[in-house]
Amino acid sequence: MKPAPFTYVRPKSLAEALGCLDDDGDAKLLAGGQSLVPLLNMRLVRPTTLVDINALPGLATISPTPDGGLVIGALVRHTDLLASPLVRERTPLLAAAAAHVGHRAIRNRGTVGGSLAHADPAAELPAAAVALDATLTIVGPAARRTIPARDFFVGPLVTALEPREMLTEIEIPGPVQRGWGFAEMARRAGDFAIAGVAGIVTPAAPGRGRSSTARLVAFGAGDTPLRLPGAAALLAGQPIDRALARAAGDVAARECTPRDDVHATADYRRHLVGVLTEQVVLDCAARLGS
Numbered sequence: 001m002k003p004a005p006f007t008y009v010r011p012k013s014l015a016e017a018l019g020c021l022d023d024d025g026d027a028k029l030l031a032g033g034q035s036l037v038p039l040l041n042m043r044l045v046r047p048t049t050l051v052d053i054n055a056l057p058g059l060a061t062i063s064p065t066p067d068g069g070l071v072i073g074a075l076v077r078h079t080d081l082l083a084s085p086l087v088r089e090r091t092p093l094l095a096a097a098a099a100h101v102g103h104r105a106i107r108n109r110g111t112v113g114g115s116l117a118h119a120d121p122a123a124e125l126p127a128a129a130v131a132l133d134a135t136l137t138i139v140g141p142a143a144r145r146t147i148p149a150r151d152f153f154v155g156p157l158v159t160a161l162e163p164r165e166m167l168t169e170i171e172i173p174g175p176v177q178r179g180w181g182f183a184e185m186a187r188r189a190g191d192f193a194i195a196g197v198a199g200i201v202t203p204a205a206p207g208r209g210r211s212s213t214a215r216l217v218a219f220g221a222g223d224t225p226l227r228l229p230g231a232a233a234l235l236a237g238q239p240i241d242r243a244l245a246r247a248a249g250d251v252a253a254r255e256c257t258p259r260d261d262v263h264a265t266a267d268y269r270r271h272l273v274g275v276l277t278e279q280v281v282l283d284c285a286a287r288l289g290s
Contacts, residue, residue, distance in 0.1 A: 003040035010052040014139065014168070017053050021164045022141045024049040029166060031075055032110040034102070035118045059168060062086055068174025074113025074167050079104070081112065091172050093180040093198060097128035103190040113167045116152070119159045119224070122192045124184065126153055127219035130227065131198040132172045140165040153224035179203060181283030183276045194264045195220040195272040197252070201235060201284035212237060216248070216280065218273045221256035228252045231277055240285035249278035
């Protein structure tokens with residue numbers, strides 16, 4: 001199929017791009033196009049204007065922050081996350097999540113901002129952003145605002161972005177994350193995940209695998225990236241062993257809210273979240289111990 005007719009514009013500045021959005025309430029932003037173009041071709045979306053933002057300056061950079069974190073421009077490609085020494089050093093969870101995104105051709109074109117703004121419940125990067133406690137910068141015609149990643153995702157393919165706003169950067173706070181884990185289950189490499197879990201564990205004190213605080217986030221198991229506060233609370237202040245990791249998995253399975261669909265039943269997804277949470281917690285502990 002072919003898309004419905006639209007006007008194509010390629011602004012050279014952020015102000016010009018925002019002006020295009022302000023002029024046409026039915027405009028859509030084009031970055032990598034890996035999600036948008038199929039929707040256009042199937043005529044599931046019919047924008048009257050397509051605003052290509054690939055020429056905007058300053059949105060394709062990865063910059064360190066003094067606290068050990070990163071600021072990532074919305075136009076950074078998935079493959080850039082994998083290739084960046086800064087990302088691998090400071091936020092290896094994000095690099096691990098990016099490695100699971102689609103296939104190489106998709107990673108070469110798809111952008112971080114596009115993945116977050118698309119808000120697919122089975123996508124890896126939204127869950128990683130929530131687990132990393134990221135803050136998103138959103139720019140509109142009137143003002144700039146920031147919003148925590150945990151509040152950005154509202155529902156399937158729905159975010160807190162207003163029609164005339166644009167996501168411009170993602171800030172991940174430091175210090176460098178050492179205790180991290182990421183795991184997903186997909187039928188084939190490159191397929192959407194049936195379910196997955198991303199986790200961060202911060203150490204309390206010297207000692208193998210001891211946890212101070214934890215953040216665990218499931219994806220493919222609800223309408224948005226799903227925080228698992230009960231499972232995370234179980235780890236607080238405890239030395240992590242296999243029994244505790246299994247207990248956290250049991251709690252996580254009870255906390256998630258998956259649905260039945262053609263790919264898997266809700267019960268199967270719930271089971272996967274439990275198993276993957278156990279694996280992620282043990283991976284976090286192993287990395288802390290190393």
